Amino acid sequence: MLLPPLLPWLSLFLLWSDSPTLALSLSDAPKSAVIVGGGPVGLATALTLSNPPHSYDVTVLEQASVEQYDPTKAYLYNVNPRGQVWMKEHFPGALAKLQARGSQGSMSRITIVPADPQTPIPQIKTLDRYDTTKNNPQQDGEAEEAEVEQSSSVALKDDKVDTRNYWIPRHSMICLLEDEIKEQEAARMASSTKQVGAIHLKKDRKFASLTPSEDGTVKVAVQEVTTGETETYSGSLIVAADGFNSAVRDCLADDKQTSWLQTKPAQFRVKRWKSPASGLRMKVIQMPPGFGIPDSDGTLKTTENEYTYAIRPTFTGFNNFVSLGLLPVKDPSMIRPANVITRPDHDIWTKVTDGPTAKAWFSEAYPRFHWDDYVDDAEWDRFAKAAGTTFPYCQYSPGLQVTGPQQTSGVALVGDAAHAFPPDIGQGINAGLCDVVALDRALRGKDIITGKEGETPANLGAALKEYERVQGPQIRSLIRISRFGFPYQYRQSWFRDRVGRLLLTSNIAFRMLLNKLSFGKIPPSCIVLLQNSQLTYRQVMRRADLTTAAFCVVLLAFLWAKFGMMLMNIIGLAI
Numbered sequence: 280m281l282l283p284p285l286l287p288w289l290s291l292f293l294l295w296s297d298s299p300t301l302a303l304s305l306s307d308a309p310k311s312a313v314i315v316g317g318g319p320v321g322l323a324t325a326l327t328l329s330n331p332p333h334s335y336d337v338t339v340l341e342q343a344s345v346e347q348y349d350p351t352k353a354y355l356y357n358v359n360p361r362g363q364v365w366m367k368e369h370f371p372g373a374l375a376k377l378q379a380r381g382s383q384g385s386m387s388r389i390t391i392v393p394a395d396p397q398t399p400i401p402q403i404k405t406l407d408r409y410d411t412t413k414n415n416p417q418q419d420g421e422a423e424e425a426e427v428e429q430s431s432s433v434a435l436k437d438d439k440v441d442t443r444n445y446w447i448p449r450h451s452m453i454c455l456l457e458d459e460i461k462e463q464e465a466a467r468m469a470s471s472t473k474q475v476g477a478i479h480l481k482k483d484r485k486f487a488s489l490t491p492s493e494d495g496t497v498k499v500a501v502q503e504v505t506t507g508e509t510e511t512y513s514g515s516l517i518v519a520a521d522g523f524n525s526a527v528r529d530c531l532a533d534d535k536q537t538s539w540l541q542t543k544p545a546q547f548r549v550k551r552w553k554s555p556a557s558g559l560r561m562k563v564i565q566m567p568p569g570f571g572i573p574d575s576d577g578t579l580k581t582t583e584n585e586y587t588y589a590i591r592p593t594f595t596g597f598n599n600f601v602s603l604g605l606l607p608v609k610d611p612s613m614i615r616p617a618n619v620i621t622r623p624d625h626d627i628w629t630k631v632t633d634g635p636t637a638k639a640w641f642s643e644a645y646p647r648f649h650w651d652d653y654v655d656d657a658e659w660d661r662f663a664k665a666a667g668t669t670f671p672y673c674q675y676s677p678g679l680q681v682t683g684p685q686q687t688s689g690v691a692l693v694g695d696a697a698h699a700f701p702p703d704i705g706q707g708i709n710a711g712l713c714d715v716v717a718l719d720r721a722l723r724g725k726d727i728i729t730g731k732e733g734e735t736p737a738n739l740g741a742a743l744k745e746y747e748r749v750q751g752p753q754i755r756s757l758i759r760i761s762r763f764g765f766p767y768q769y770r771q772s773w774f775r776d777r778v779g780r781l782l783l784t785s786n787i788a789f790r791m792l793l794n795k796l797s798f799g800k801i802p803p804s805c806i807v808l809l810q811n812s813q814l815t816y817r818q819v820m821r822r823a824d825l826t827t828a829a830f831c832v833v834l835l836a837f838l839w840a841k842f843g844m845m846l847m848n849i850i851g852l853a854i
């Protein structure tokens with residue numbers, strides 16, 4: 280009688296265990312997979328591969344030692360219906376957690392806080408849908424999760440019902456997926472049939488190398504970050520989910536090595552483009568939950584955790600304008616990270632060097648705020664000295680997989696390891712979860728785009744090749760969307776940014792006008808089309824390209840009508 284209640288605890292011990300031998304000896308799953316990178320996409324891949332029909336025994340190797348709140352990665356994901364497909368297809372529990380822990384706060388409920396303290400703060404509008412979440416402030420998390428689970432199962436019956444987006448901090452998203460893994464492990468340990476493979480999460484492990492082994496599998500060597508010791512794990516399927524600087528991808532691109540892993544090294548060298556948002560630097564200043572903003576009449580307007588705020592500065596120069604951005608968070612007691620996103624030559628990076636200069640700079644830039652009420656000396660110091668993060672290039676790896684000569688082992692790329700771009704189109708995590716869905720469908724032999732049943736692939740190699748064949752064009756379109764979508768949304772301050780923003784906004788507005796005038800026949804711009812989650816990335820770009828092609832034809836026809844005869848005369852004279 281004592282054994283069943285102990286099983287969940289035993290499974291948790293195994294999940295976090297540092298002993299590969301103990302963990303592996305209890306598994307009778309025949310296939311094993313190794314995932315490098317325990318970010319959201321790596322964890323989602325682990326859940327997918329461990330479940331039937333794949334039933335891999337999965338080891339996730341993550342270089343970070345513990346997942347805790349990290350102000351350098353305090354950005355929020357916006358999980359949209361594209362990203363939710365992964366949950367809706369096979370992980371409704373994860374969707375319920377997302378609905379309970381994520382905020383539906385919308386960018387449309389944005390409050391622009393004027394710089395001048397004498398200007399009133401605009402009234403915040405409350406939507407009815409929004410109020411319903413606040414009717415039960417005492418509701419405890421578990422009850423809320425159960426309630427949301429019920430409502431999500433209703434939503435699952437009809438995809439059209441649930442088209443909501445959820446804002447969730449990166450660390451909460453990772454906790455959510457780890458909770459899902461813990462629950463799965465507990466259920467697996469309690470079950471007598473082992474249809475679900477084990478998931479071993481190994482933190483503090485930095486990827487070192489990949490080597491094919493004689494038994495047909497691939498060995499992954501890692502270094503324990505704290506001790507420097509080396510360990511080896513092997514699997515027939517290796518998944519690179521190690522982010523935009525992927526070391527696994529670099530290993531596949533290394534043409535000095537000659538195993539089958541490096542049979543197409545050029546395919547794993549990323550193609551990259553600089554968008555106007557690439558190279559922007561970001562860090563956050565941590566504001567207390569529910570802080571008040573002083574209004575012109577002397578009252579304090581309490582900030583709502585599920586609302587978006589843009590706080591304007593008094594400065595307007597190229598190197599000192601920066602709007603502080605606060606995105607919605609579900610938990611009203613959570614620290615409110617205010618994003619500071621600027622060009623690298625901004626005062627924030629060049630003049631704000633320690634706590635006192637940071638405090639003085641913010642007091643001058645945002646005089647409405649009594650900064651001592653929100654930020655202490657330690658936080659000013661941390662903020663001033665934080666190196667922050669830099670938005671990546673728009674980049675993708677042409678190769679998404681490589682398979683062994685027997686077609687029974689291979690390596691696949693997912694998430695930022697396969698494609699990365701600045702966060703302005705809000706697709707980072709969603710595109711990564713789309714990769715996981717595509718890989719899952721390819722392994723099941725389903726149509727990757729529609730999910731319809733198809734023929735079971737002959738072997739692992741055939742499935743991975745199908746993944747690359749279908750997902751590659753999607754990723755190429757995604758990267759074009761990221762380059763031309765709306766890269767100026769950070770109100771970049773350089774002159775060329777201001778000109779670029781004006782031109783792009785005019786282009787979007789013109790296409791929108793044509794769309795309205797043609798009763799929807801002429802497609803709007805790609806950033807507008809992207810909001811329709813029923814469209815694939817490829818369909819979005821194809822439709823936008825159609826309008827561009829039509830523009831070009833009209834322009835050429837106009838030029839011909841205007842200058843065609845003149846040109847013919849010149850040619851005639853010359854002859």
Ligand SMILES: Cc1cc2nc3c(=O)[nH]c(=O)nc-3n(C[C@H](O)[C@H](O)[C@H](O)COP(=O)(O)OP(=O)(O)OC[C@H]3O[C@@H](n4cnc5c(N)ncnc54)[C@H](O)[C@@H]3O)c2cc1C
Binds near residue numbers: 318319485486522
């Ligand atoms: C500054 C910045 C801001 C962003 N803001 C947003 C945003 O607002 N919204 C949004 O949707 N997306 C945003 N993104 C993009 C988003 O972070 C990614 O698209 C998303 O996290 C992809 O998930 P992933 O699991 O593929 O990669 P990651 O989240 O990068 O995870 C990769 C994991 O691999 C681990 N790892 C890396 N190298 C190794 C190694 N050698 N060995 C072992 N482990 C390793 C890392 O520690 C990490 O945990 C932002 C990105 C950046 C850089």
